[in-house]
Amino acid sequence: MAYRFRTGDQALVREINLSIILNTLREAAPLSRAQLAARTGLNKTTVSSLVRELIDRQFVREIGYGRSGGGRPAMMLELNPQAGYIIGVEIGVDFILVILTDFTAHVLWRWQEEINPDQPPETILDRAINATHTAIDHYETHVSPDGDSPLLGIGVGIPGLIDTDSGMVIFAPNLGWRDVPAREKFTATFDVPIFVDNDANASAMGEHYFGAARQVNDFVYLAAGVGLGGGIVLNGQLYRGISGYAGEIGHMTIIPDGELCKCGNRGCWETLVSQTAVIRRVRRAIESGKHSLVSQLVNDDLRRISISLIAQAAKAGDEVARQALEETGEYLGIGIANLINSFDPELVVFGGVLSFASEFLLPAIEATIKQRARVRPQDLPQVKVSAHGFDACVMGCVALVLYDILREPRQAS
Ligand SMILES: [Zn+2]
Numbered sequence: 001m002a003y004r005f006r007t008g009d010q011a012l013v014r015e016i017n018l019s020i021i022l023n024t025l026r027e028a029a030p031l032s033r034a035q036l037a038a039r040t041g042l043n044k045t046t047v048s049s050l051v052r053e054l055i056d057r058q059f060v061r062e063i064g065y066g067r068s069g070g071g072r073p074a075m076m077l078e079l080n081p082q083a084g085y086i087i088g089v090e091i092g093v094d095f096i097l098v099i100l101t102d103f104t105a106h107v108l109w110r111w112q113e114e115i116n117p118d119q120p121p122e123t124i125l126d127r128a129i130n131a132t133h134t135a136i137d138h139y140e141t142h143v144s145p146d147g148d149s150p151l152l153g154i155g156v157g158i159p160g161l162i163d164t165d166s167g168m169v170i171f172a173p174n175l176g177w178r179d180v181p182a183r184e185k186f187t188a189t190f191d192v193p194i195f196v197d198n199d200a201n202a203s204a205m206g207e208h209y210f211g212a213a214r215q216v217n218d219f220v221y222l223a224a225g226v227g228l229g230g231g232i233v234l235n236g237q238l239y240r241g242i243s244g245y246a247g248e249i250g251h252m253t254i255i256p257d258g259e260l261c262k263c264g265n266r267g268c269w270e271t272l273v274s275q276t277a278v279i280r281r282v283r284r285a286i287e288s289g290k291h292s293l294v295s296q297l298v299n300d301d302l303r304r305i306s307i308s309l310i311a312q313a314a315k316a317g318d319e320v321a322r323q324a325l326e327e328t329g330e331y332l333g334i335g336i337a338n339l340i341n342s343f344d345p346e347l348v349v350f351g352g353v354l355s356f357a358s359e360f361l362l363p364a365i366e367a368t369i370k371q372r373a374r375v376r377p378q379d380l381p382q383v384k385v386s387a388h389g390f391d392a393c394v395m396g397c398v399a400l401v402l403y404d405i406l407r408e409p410r411q412a413s
Contacts, residue, residue: 014050015408017042021050022059022406025079027215030063032074051077059083059103059409079104084152085143087135088397089128090199091158091182093117093174093226096128099394100135100143103152105210105402107391109138121169121180128156129189151192152405155397157199158182159227164244167196173262174227195400199223199393201238201247203351203386204231205403206396211387212349219345219381222249223352223392224332227262228270232343250274252335272331275353279305281324292320311357325360332361333368340373340381351386358385 020040025031028039037047054060061080065073083103090097094117100109111131115124132154140147160172167183186194204221207213213221217236223229228250232239240246250270251263258267259277271277283302286295293313298304313321336348350358350365365383373380388395 017046017050018054018409019407021047021054022079022409025060025077026209026402026406029078030066030076031078032066032076034071034074036077054409057409081106082144082149084150085139086152086398086401087132087154088394088401089132089154089156090393090397091115091124091128091156091175092199092393093159096124096131097391097394098128098131098135099391099398100139101398103402105395105398108143109135110391111135117175121175121177121182122185124175125180125182125185129186132186132190151190153193153195153401154186154190155202155400156182156186156194156196157202157393157397158196159199159229161245161248162196162198162201164195164197164240167194169196193401193404195397195404197397197400198229198231198247199396200229201231201240202396202400203229203388203392204233204349204396205238205399206388206392206394207349207351207386208233208236209399209402210395211392212384213347216347218343219347219349220249220336220339220343221349221351221386222336222339223386224273224350224354225275225352228274229352230339234343249335249339252338254331254334269331269335273328273335273354275307277331278307278310278324278328278354278357281327282310282320285320285324290320293318294321307353307357311360314357314360322360325357326364328354329361329364330368333365334372336365336383337369337372340369340375344375345381347381348383349386350383351388351392355385355389 021036024036024039033047033051037044051060058080060077062075063078066076067073081102081104086101088099094115096113096115098111099107101107158169158172159174161170163170169177169180169182171178183194183196200223203223207221213219219233221231230247230249232247251268253267254269254272255267259271260266261268261271282294282305286292293316294305294309297309310321314325386392
């Protein structure tokens with residue numbers, strides 16, 4: 001049956017093509033119009049017309065002549081950093097981190113403050129909103145005093161179960177939040193698109209757009225810190241499941257009668273591989289009489305043990321620290337093998353505070369997945385450490401805003 005485009009369809013097709021051009025430039029700029037045509041399969045006339053529109057709308061800029069595939073010099077294109085600016089906000093368990101970036105996710109300003117998680121959610125959200133105001137003030141005073149570059153959106157990452165349609169935090173066990181309307185608080189103050197998402201989901205998109213998973217469309221991101229969060233990216237998009245709960249991998253049951261988890265169940269993966277679990281392993285070894293450099297590093301005050309001290313001791317050859325990390329690596333490997341068996345990803349990206357001890361965790365992780373993943377050895381996914389370290393979530397929050405603009409570029413101006 002012949003299919004004819006109606007006018008509305010043509011507008012939609014053009015919008016999709018604008019999105020394809022922007023995403024291709026995001027991945028591979030600088031590119032010429034001819035290279036864009038070759039990469040996208042669109043014809044050259046269409047590409048020229050789309051590029052003209054994107055230049056008029058300030059999303060794309062010409063950066064001078066370059067050699068395009070050995071031919072004669074052609075005008076090269078890239079995303080215009082001054083198309084607008086983006087703010088990423090992470091509300092962590094005991095801190096708020098805010099960054100301000102240009103349209104190409106180049107960080108222009110960064111702010112971090114400690115918070116007390118015992119404070120009510122309203123107070124913590126007010127502080128995040130104040131920090132966002134400070135970001136905007138900085139931009140308007142120092143970066144774009146003539147105001148010709150708009151704020152494109154704000155991404156907010158929170159460690160919990162989020163209803164991304166409403167921006168409601170349904171449950172954030174490590175913050176003690178239930179049914180907190182986080183986006184509503186932000187939209188009452190800022191008249192730009194606001195995206196609230198789970199911190200690990202956001203981080204996954206940040207790794208995909210500008211980190212360890214660039215050009216990789218099927219991967220699993222996991223962040224081990226206070227808790228264990230995960231983000232599953234399939235076909236270049238976050239997999240959210242039917243109700244938005246997908247990616248709660250930290251609460252896979254590994255040991256049915258194991259340690260009590262903050263979610264109320266026992267033996268969740270998180271209870272075996274969070275920073276608390278690593279610290280507990282070291283503490284128990286010391287309390288059972290084992291000698292460790294860690295006790296010297298904390299002057300025998302075992303409450304002061306941290307991941308960075310454990311990593312420091314492991315580097316110095318401390319057996320207790322090394323064993324605790326190795327055991328943790330094995331449990332990380334067990335969970336990762338389960339994920340490999342479920343999703344067959346191309347890559348696993350490992351972030352969070354524990355990734356700072358990755359040199360001691362990765363060998364045990366790799367040995368365990370080799371043993372437990374039902375995949376031919378040559379098909380095992382690589383395990384890579386997050387490219388953004390402590391900034392993984394805020395970079396991801398910026399990616400959430402970009403994702404939306406690049407998907408529907410008409411709505412951005
Ligand atoms: Zn749990």
